[in-house]
Amino acid sequence: MPGWQIALIMMIGYLVIALAVGMMAGRGQDSSSLNEFAVAGGKLNLFVMWFLMGGAVFSAFSFLGAPGWAFSKGAPSLYIITYTAFAILPWYIIGPKIGRIGKKHNFYTVAAFMKGRFNSPTLAIIVGLIALFASVQYLATQMSGMALIFNIMTEGRIPFWLGALVSYGIVVIYVATGGLRAAAWSDVFQGLLMIIISWAVGLTIVYQLHGGTTEMFTTIARETPEFLQIGKAGSTMGSVAYTTTILVSVIGFLMWPHLFSKSYATTPRTIKKTVLAYPIFALFLVPLLLVGFAARGVIDSGQLESPDQVLPFLITTVLNLPGWLYGLVGAGALAAAMSTADAITHSASLEVTDGVVKNIWKNLSDKRTLLIMRIGVFVIGGIAYYITVFGGQGLIALLLGAYGSIVQFAPGVYSALYWRRATTKGVISGLVVGTLVNYYFQLVAESTPFEIHAGILGLIANVLVMVTVSYLTKAQDDEVVRKYVDAK
Numbered sequence: 464m465p466g467w468q469i470a471l472i473m474m475i476g477y478l479v480i481a482l483a484v485g486m487m488a489g490r491g492q493d494s495s496s497l498n499e500f501a502v503a504g505g506k507l508n509l510f511v512m513w514f515l516m517g518g519a520v521f522s523a524f525s526f527l528g529a530p531g532w533a534f535s536k537g538a539p540s541l542y543i544i545t546y547t548a549f550a551i552l553p554w555y556i557i558g559p560k561i562g563r564i565g566k567k568h569n570f571y572t573v574a575a576f577m578k579g580r581f582n583s584p585t586l587a588i589i590v591g592l593i594a595l596f597a598s599v600q601y602l603a604t605q606m607s608g609m610a611l612i613f614n615i616m617t618e619g620r621i622p623f624w625l626g627a628l629v630s631y632g633i634v635v636i637y638v639a640t641g642g643l644r645a646a647a648w649s650d651v652f653q654g655l656l657m658i659i660i661s662w663a664v665g666l667t668i669v670y671q672l673h674g675g676t677t678e679m680f681t682t683i684a685r686e687t688p689e690f691l692q693i694g695k696a697g698s699t700m701g702s703v704a705y706t707t708t709i710l711v712s713v714i715g716f717l718m719w720p721h722l723f724s725k726s727y728a729t730t731p732r733t734i735k736k737t738v739l740a741y742p743i744f745a746l747f748l749v750p751l752l753l754v755g756f757a758a759r760g761v762i763d764s765g766q767l768e769s770p771d772q773v774l775p776f777l778i779t780t781v782l783n784l785p786g787w788l789y790g791l792v793g794a795g796a797l798a799a800a801m802s803t804a805d806a807i808t809h810s811a812s813l814e815v816t817d818g819v820v821k822n823i824w825k826n827l828s829d830k831r832t833l834l835i836m837r838i839g840v841f842v843i844g845g846i847a848y849y850i851t852v853f854g855g856q857g858l859i860a861l862l863l864g865a866y867g868s869i870v871q872f873a874p875g876v877y878s879a880l881y882w883r884r885a886t887t888k889g890v891i892s893g894l895v896v897g898t899l900v901n902y903y904f905q906l907v908a909e910s911t912p913f914e915i916h917a918g919i920l921g922l923i924a925n926v927l928v929m930v931t932v933s934y935l936t937k938a939q940d941d942e943v944v945r946k947y948v949d950a951k
Contacts, residue, residue, distance in 0.1 A: 482633045527774065546716070587819075610851070720813070902917075
């Protein structure tokens with residue numbers, strides 16, 4: 464049997480198991496409960512939370528983008544490991560506090576959290592819209608990864624549109640039916656698969672091509688030493704660009720709705736344990752980055768349509784490995800993409816419903832709200848699928864500032880928790896200005912000053928405007944402020 468057929472059978476088998484796990488996770492739960500759909504009753508344990516947080520972060524970028532970055536950029540690709548190790552740390556402090564506030568006031572989104580502190584439906588709508596735009600771009604990235612892996616592993620026999628439709632269609636089905644609990648238990652299965660496959664395949668490739676990591680890095684250091692440096696002559700990224708890329712990732716990490724809302728899905732004690740255990744999950748990226756370095760000198764960049772193809776190209780063309788290994792890598796890449804796609808789809812539906820819909824059409828019942836959230840899963844999935852498959856390149860370009868816009872939530876969130884003098888007008892003004900500055904430098908300007916990340920420029924403008932306007936406007940009622948700042 465040809466290798467591509469074996470790979471196809473294994474990938475389809477994986478999708479069937481993923482669907483079954485997701486569907487079974489929701490069985491025995493109250494399917495009519497808004498709280499169950501949104502935050503799984505707020506009782507997820509450490510084991511599930513560890514995989515849920517890890518799966519929600521490590522996506523198609525892990526199996527395709529990370530090796531591609533290592534192959535094309537070298538040392539700057541290590542920013543992924545750096546920010547992953549540090550970005551989770553603030554959750555140890557803010558996570559339990561957000562969780563306590565959320566459970567007391569029945570929140571499950573960033574939009575509701577911000578509205579509760581600043582008493583502004585307008586702010587909630589803005590947050591919901593920004594979250595939607597950023598999430599759709601993020602989803603389009605995941606679907607592209609799913610489609611690409613199907614296409615390459617079957618040697619072009621599964622077209623791009625079909626690979627994306629089948630794999631993401633399964634995500635939509637189990638998220639719409641089982642909510643966060645379905646996504647969480649699917650991420651447990653997918654996370655285990657990702658970890659095992661990445662280490663097995665990554666180390667196999669390195670040892671087959673170079674005989675070991677020592678020999679590999681010795682060769683690179685001898686032939687292209689600048690490839691292993693940052694901010695030096697000939698290196699692929701300047702030190703300022705590298706530093707601010709890490710900074711925007713660290714600050715923005717917990718502002719993504721699909722991570723922020725996990726504070727509502729468990730207990731303060733479990734949040735703290737998850738923070739301590741979480742960086743271990745990131746170790747599965749190490750062998751995938753090594754794959755990219757291993758491809759240096761073996762593959763010419765002209766052989767690839769994009770650096771993201773380096774891992775599947777090595778397996779299917781350079782090493783000519785057996786079909787079952789094709790299938791393993793395909794399943795691992797699908798797991799990485801789907802474990803992020805399910806969390807983003809779920810949270811995007813919640814944010815749009817809670818932030819936009821409920822503040823335009825008020826007094827919706829829980830039953831009607833839950834129905835809208837389920838429908839929203841399909842609608843958001845459809846939008847992301849259309850953008851991914853049928854063009855819409857202009858819109859994708861418009862949404863390239865996703866991380867830079869999500870990080871603009873940080874001043875409002877931290878002010879809500881710790882700064883008594885923050886005002887509604889200050890937070891709204893800062894959020895709008897910061898987002899616009901980010902998109903300007905992402906999409907209009909040809910470059911940024913001193914290579915500073917556009918999101919950081921937006922964040923600086925955000926903070927300056929928020930602080931200035933807050934001091935120029937009337938302070939909030941102290942009773943409202945105490946519910947957040949003094950929350951125990």
